[in-house]
């Protein structure tokens with residue numbers, strides 16, 4: 001769909017005028033020193049290459065779209081180069097009119113003609129403050145219940161959840177760059193190399209391709225720390241590197257991929273068993289993807305594969321069904337199978353369970369409670385499939401879990417994994433791909449990134 005068709009589709013489903021904000025660049029210390037500008041994803045979905053500090057009014061009564069842009073000044077041309085005129089912006093975007101954002105409140109009071117306005121909260125708190133002011137709504141970005149009115153969230157989510165060919169084309173491009181980064185990091189992984197250096201290899205590869213990291217790169221030999229951003233360790237033989245990194249392209253679309261490999265080029269016997277098990281669970285979950293399949297069932301089915309494998313390894317005891325029902329498998333697989341991916345790496349996560357559970361209730365059981373979505377899959381959805389097995393001291397030594405799962409988890413055997421690598425522990429292994437649900441099954445957008453064990457072992461440290 002073109003940007004203009006997306007705006008028309010949104011207008012058809014709104015009952016009130018809606019104001020969207022792009023947000024501006026966020027400061028990293030003093031006000032003028034900012035992080036690179038990244039527009040709010042909802043704005044980015046409706047406008048190509050938006051400017052910081054923009055807003056837009058969608059009016060369903062007359063089908064108009066008014067774009068609000070910062071007034072042009074000589075200083076802009078001096079500091080930022082030639083800026084397109086309001087006339088060119090109007091033509092480029094194909095909107096009804098372009099007005100000054102500095103006078104947004106005055107323009108809105110004329111255009112609204114007394115009607116109640118809707119808006120969405122965004123990461124930029126100044127824009128959210130303005131959204132609150134023009135709507136009188138109690139909007140808040142970090143509370144899914146307050147990010148916007150439910151009807152607006154549903155209207156936008158129903159457009160953004162199923163990706164069109166033009167969106168998939170962007171995600172295929174970021175998958176290529178993400179492959180380059182993962183392979184480069186695999187090759188550079190020799191004993192003595194630091195995580196910080198490898199992180200530079202990954203993010204340098206993104207940067208050379210005109211991309212940025214879609215999220216803070218997780219790169220560590222302590223893969224059991226799920227969001228480990230420290231990059232403080234030095235690689236040693238016996239370590240397993242976990243890299244969870246994805247590129248984001250100029251259009252804002254993301255990849256989200258995890259691969260693991262052994263420093264020194266060969267997994268230990270335990271590493272090999274865990275790697276093969278996680279891969280088996282991942283491939284199994286991918287094989288279940290088709291329209292109508294319930295994502296929670298994929299999670300549970302992959303969990304049963306992991307549970308059976310952990311029984312075979314002597315870490316769990318009992319039937320796979322019983323272990324997954326009680327949640328004992330979550331001692332080793334404590335998170336959910338995955339999440340939607342698109343303009344956000346956890347696509348539309350700011351809209352909360354209203355969108356990702358759609359009337360269903362999220363479980364409170366440890367492990368399952370972290371499942372980020374419980375939707376019936378539909379053609380066009382892109383989501384991650386990312387099972388893992390981890391040896392987390394805080395979980396495996398929790399007195400509460402040791403009591404609850406004493407007949408099902410062999411904590412003594414788990415201790416042996418925690419003692420590996422000179423006491424640093426086994427770590428964790430996760431394998432993650434970005435999967436498109438097609439009319440008949442799955443297409444793995446990130447399939448070209450090596451994951452067969454022999455291929456990974458052959459690449460590790462060979463740079």
Ligand code: GLY
Pocket residue numbers: 215244256257345
């Ligand atoms: N890529 C990190 C995550 O999915 O949480």
Ligand code: MN
Pocket residue numbers: 256338339384386432
């Ligand atoms: Mn992910």
